[in-house]
Amino acid sequence: MHKKIYTNKDILVLGLMLFALFLGAGNMIFPPLLGQAAGDNVGISVIGFLITGVGLPLLGVMAIAYTGGDLQTLANRVHPIFGIIFTIIMYLAIGPFFGIPRTGTVAFEIGATPFLPESVNPQGWALFLFTLVFFAITYYLALNPAKLVDRIGKILTPLLLLVIGILVVKSIVTPMGAIGAPTEPYQESPFFKGFLEGYLTMDTIAALVFGIVVISAIKDKGVTDKKTITSLCLKAGFIAAIGLTIVYGGLSYLGATSLDAVGAAGNGGQILSGSANYLFGSIGAVILGLAITFACLTTSVGLVSATSKFFSKIMPSVSYKVFVAILSIFSLVVSNAGLEQLITISLPILIMIYPLAIVLIVLSFYRWRNESFVYGFALLFTGIVSFVDGLAVAEINITFLQNIFSILPFYNEGVGWLVPAVIGVIIGLVVGAVTAKQSNESIA
Numbered sequence: 419m420h421k422k423i424y425t426n427k428d429i430l431v432l433g434l435m436l437f438a439l440f441l442g443a444g445n446m447i448f449p450p451l452l453g454q455a456a457g458d459n460v461g462i463s464v465i466g467f468l469i470t471g472v473g474l475p476l477l478g479v480m481a482i483a484y485t486g487g488d489l490q491t492l493a494n495r496v497h498p499i500f501g502i503i504f505t506i507i508m509y510l511a512i513g514p515f516f517g518i519p520r521t522g523t524v525a526f527e528i529g530a531t532p533f534l535p536e537s538v539n540p541q542g543w544a545l546f547l548f549t550l551v552f553f554a555i556t557y558y559l560a561l562n563p564a565k566l567v568d569r570i571g572k573i574l575t576p577l578l579l580l581v582i583g584i585l586v587v588k589s590i591v592t593p594m595g596a597i598g599a600p601t602e603p604y605q606e607s608p609f610f611k612g613f614l615e616g617y618l619t620m621d622t623i624a625a626l627v628f629g630i631v632v633i634s635a636i637k638d639k640g641v642t643d644k645k646t647i648t649s650l651c652l653k654a655g656f657i658a659a660i661g662l663t664i665v666y667g668g669l670s671y672l673g674a675t676s677l678d679a680v681g682a683a684g685n686g687g688q689i690l691s692g693s694a695n696y697l698f699g700s701i702g703a704v705i706l707g708l709a710i711t712f713a714c715l716t717t718s719v720g721l722v723s724a725t726s727k728f729f730s731k732i733m734p735s736v737s738y739k740v741f742v743a744i745l746s747i748f749s750l751v752v753s754n755a756g757l758e759q760l761i762t763i764s765l766p767i768l769i770m771i772y773p774l775a776i777v778l779i780v781l782s783f784y785r786w787r788n789e790s791f792v793y794g795f796a797l798l799f800t801g802i803v804s805f806v807d808g809l810a811v812a813e814i815n816i817t818f819l820q821n822i823f824s825i826l827p828f829y830n831e832g833v834g835w836l837v838p839a840v841i842g843v844i845i846g847l848v849v850g851a852v853t854a855k856q857s858n859e860s861i862a
Contacts, residue, residue: 424636424639424641424646424650428639429650429653429654429657430657432632432635432636432650432653432654432657433653433654433655433656433657433658433661434576434657434658434661435631435632435635435654436479436628436632436654436655436657436658437657437658437661437662438713438716438717439624439628439631439716439717439720440475440619440621440624440625440628440658440662440717441661441662441665441713441716441717445471445619445621445662445665445666445713446524446528446669446686446690446709446710446713446714447524447527447528447685447686447687447690448467448615448618448619448686449464449467449665449666449669449670449673449686450669450670450672450673450676450686450689450690450693451673451683451685451686451689452464452467452612452615452670452673452686453669453670453671453672453673453674453675453676454598454673454674454676454677454682454683454689455600455601455603455604455673456600456601456604456608456611456612456670456674457597457598457599457600457601457604457674457677458597458598458599458600459600459604459605459608460597460670460671460673460674462608462609462612463604463608463609463611463612463615463670464612464666464667464670465609465612466608466609466610466611466612466613466614466615466616467612467613467615467616467666467670468616468663468666469613469616470613470614470615470616470617470619470621470622470772470776471616471619471621471662471666472621472659472662472663472666473659474616474621474622474625474776474779475621475622475624475625475659475662476625476655476656476658476659477625477779477780477783478621478622478623478624478625478626478629478775478779479625479628479629479632479651479654479655480629480648480651480652480655480783481625481626481629481778481779481782481783482625482626482629482630482633482651483629483632483633483647483648483651483652484648484782484783485782486644488630488728489505489508489509489626489627489629489630489728490502490505490728492626492778492779492782493505493778495781495782495789495790495793496778496790496793496794496797497790497794500794500797502732504774505728506732507771508623508626508627508771508775509627509724509725509728509729511620511623511764511767511768511771512620512623512624512627512721512725513627513721513722513725513745513749514725514745514748514749514752515752515764516620516760516763516764516767516768517620517624517717517721518556518718518721518722518725518745518749518753519749519750519752519753519755519760520753520760520761520764521552521714521715521717521718521721522548522549522552522553522714522718522749522750522753523545523549523753523755523760524687524710524714525548525552525710525711525714525715526544526545526548526549526552526753527685527687528687528690528691528706528707528710529548529706529707529708529710529711530544530548530707531691532691532695532703532707533703533707545753545754546754549750549753549754550750552711552714552715552718553718553746553747553749553750553753554746555715556715556718556719556722556746556749557722557742557743557746559715559719560719560722560723560726560742560746561739561742577708577712579661581705581706581708581709581712582665582668582669582709583668584705585672585693585694585697585698585702585705585706585709586665586668586669586671586672588697588698589668589671589672589675589693589697590668590671592697593675594672594675594676594678594679594680594693594696594697595675595676595677595678595679596675596678597674597675598674598677598678607830607831610828610831610832610833611831611832613831613832613833614769614832614833617765617768617769617772618761618764618765618768620768622772622775622776622779623768623771623772623775624717624721625779626775626779627720627721627724627725627728628720628724629651630724630727630728631720631723631724632651632654633647633651636650636651669690672689672690672693673686673689673693676689676692676693676696679692679693679696680692680693680696685761687710690706690710691703691706694706718749722742722745722746722749723742725741725745726738726741726742726745729741765811766808766809766811766812767808768808769804769807769808769811769832770801770804770805770807770808771804772804773800773801773803773804773835773839774797774800774801774804777796777797777800777835777839778793778797781793781796781843786846786847786850787847787850787851787854788846788847788849788850788851788853788854789850790850791846791847791849791850791853792842792843792846792847792850793846794846795842795843795845795846795849796839796840796842796843796846797839797842798842799835799838799839799841799842800835800838800839800842802838803823803826803829803834803835803838804835806819806820806823807832807834807835826838
């Protein structure tokens with residue numbers, strides 16, 4: 419009798435691995451902050467957050483599996499030059515520039531800062547020593563990515579889920595306080611505000627990277643059939659999506675009920691630390707520190723592994739292990755800028771590139787005729803709007819363009835690129851059809 423290569427247990431482990439890769443720095447700190455700021459509007463805000471924080475990442479993993487296994491293959495549908503440039507930008511953003519360093523700073527913010535004496539400057543030698551150890555462990559684990567499934571899916575993820583579950587259940591059984599009124603950004607458009615907050619998790623971009631890790635784990639089991647790989651990715655993605663939805667909802671509720679107990683906070687890390695201490699006392703800080711450290715470490719390992727694989731592929735003269743070392747050291751240096759600085763710097767970049775990733779993913783599920791025109795015009799129009807939006811977030815205003823774009827539907831809500839993307843698809847279809855007709859006539 420033929421033995422199934424992939425059992426249900428294997429699929430569960432694969433899904434838990436993907437869940438753990440996603441459940442990193444931003445995923446832990448942004449939902450509580452959203453919950454506290456959204457107040458009574460937390461429900462609708464979380465729905466918006468789940469679209470960009472869960473739904474789109476799931477589509478991203480599926481897009482990679484469906485189109486052949488890597489981000490560059492997907493981006494090449496626009497043009498090979500765009501493919502390599504866009505892919506490099508994505509890997510740098512989710513990797514050494516923002517994503518990887520942020521895992522270290524968040525782990526320090528919640529896993530170490532609460533235990534430091536008040537006389538110690540948390541941005542000094544303590545941060546350096548913590549991140550030095552953190553990225554040394556990242557380096558060691560990322561050297562053998564083939565063992566990611568065993569190390570993450572079978573050991574770290576169940577422990578992480580247990581710790582988060584204890585914290586969230588306690589906050590539900592014994593609420594810290596009443597849910598407050600929404601702050602100004604969440605009063606008029608709570609759904610779209612939550613939608614944009616999902617950008618900060620970087621998960622849609624990360625999905626284009628983590629998809630490769632999942633596919634590699636599947637192929638390591640001997641699976642080569644594309645349809646089977648896509649099916650397994652879908653099943654693993656649903657497991658991860660269910661887990662993320664539960665965690666995001668729980669952490670958002672925790673944040674929404676935290677105002678009376680911990681006060682208004684500047685970041686989600688402060689809410690989590692204060693809530694854990696309020697609910698469990700000093701042991702709460704220990705529990706939370708473990709949860710955050712494990713969450714950030716798993717994400718860090720996944721990002722270093724995937725990014726190193728990519729750069730060693732386009733620069734074969736430099737080995738995978740060398741890139742692991744380079745990324746670990748570079749991320750160590752960048753992480754010492756501090757959490758708030760990293761978030762401030764990364765937000766304008768994410769506003770620029772996130773819509774491009776979304777449009778690329780959505781278009782990938784249909785085989786367009788003359789696809790380079792469709793992808794090209796859609797991404798061009800999307801990119802113009804999102805670029806101006808990103809500059810505005812960085813307080814660099816191009817007034818005349820902003821005035822023109824203000825007539826676009828949903829522009830004030832931060833999703834003004836949506837209609838231009840649709841128009842770009844239509845123009846691409848028309849131009850492609852005309853070009854094909856002219857080409858046929860010239861041949862005839």
